[in-house]
Amino acid sequence: MTLSWAELDQIVGGVPASAVRHYPQWWHGDRSHVRAWKSAGYTAVRIRPGRSVTFRRSGGNPAAHGTGRRQEKPTAVSTTSNGDLRTLQEIDPRDALLVIPCSGKKRTHGSAESSEAASWPSELLAARACNRAAAKMDEQQLMPAWYRYNGWFYTTAEASLRDAVFTGAPLAILSGGYGLLHPEEPTGHYNKAMRLTDWPTGLLEELLMAEADRRNVSAVVAFAAAKTDYAKLVRRTPWRSAGLMAYLVTINGVSKGAQREVPRRLGHAFTCFWQRQPAGRYPEGTTVERLA
Template identity: 45%
Template sequence: MKTVLDTIDPREALTILGCSKGKTRGGTAPETGTVWPEEMLRARAEVLARSKVDSGGLRPAWLRYNGHFYRNVGGALGEAVEHGRTLILSGGYGILRADEPISYYDRKLKLSDWPSGVLEDAVIGEARRIGATKVVTFVSASADYAKLIRRIPWGDTEIEAVLVTIDFHDGGAQIEVPRRLAQAFSAWWHRTPSGYPAGMVTEVLA
């Protein structure tokens, strides 16, 4: 399957993933200073104040989530996190660096929770901070995660953005879509196009 992903080095791009409803409780990660724009941190504090948050310890974000994407992604995610160029979209935290320590929480991403432009600016700012000229996002097509990525004004920047979704309309989509997204991410990270799943859609955003 020939795709635009074949032209993008995963170790040079900024990768964006969605969070999951399934999460692991507890944690022993140390609290660290969070370097995000003040507007984002302020909005995050307001959203978390309206969310169910468990103070039972911190975990790095990529280890907090245990939904179907995270259970199926294998070692590719750990390698990507170690590389330091991965973000996670979160209902409670907005934008997270994948290794950022977070609490257990319960909140779905709703764009109406966040001031206009705050999350968009945070994504663009992170891409520029790490010097990434390409951004690749793996999320469900129907949720607010994809809406957020689509509404970022990529055309006003020097960044090429690619959105990867799964075209799947049969029963069991809540399991099958994240499983296939995990397969797509792993195949891209390992540079094995033969591993791309059926129904994978790549969309270049402008």
């Protein structure tokens, strides 16, 4: 449902100037107007300040009720095989769960709003609390997760990522400080890369599968540097047991400046996938792993 700015103004009795001046923060977080449309069953998915707002009817969140008993032992790493980039062209990015890593570089400003972390099960909240000190977590100033990060992946893929978020595409962010994030979840500033040993065995894997189930997707496409714990988490998640086809996009063959070049190329690959560009447009070294 899309409302013009004039229609929205009439419904709410006057849209304040802060809706434009403090975009995107005004549209997210624990605010009275956000709670109002969420309680009515809607989520703002595409905001064009001063022009229009698109709302999508939102469903329940199974993750809020937990995901059941986890295995006591770590999930085995799935076997993989290199796929063809043309495989990605057969997948509609709007019907797949897109999994991306956080970045070390982050924006430092935000707004003083309380977090919506309660939408996750208590096990994740407890694990986040245990990691707060090590992550140097500062939640005095919050902003949506997708906008908090501005490393090379995010700056390269910014336009496509923004479009994915505002159109309500299934998207999950792997985070060293939060474990797993919804893209619009209010997020503080921290300094911690993903380490799987920091999180309860099997928890993040189950939450990823629960997110895929919640969004009713049939495929998962993740983007991560090949040797990081972000990639390891995606590889060891038992996607096939949930009836899902899963793919991991990595970058190979970078010998110089890898800390910049790998995330930059991954951001480029994300853009190519989101825009459904032909295989020849993907950056050099792009590799697709099909996960069993």
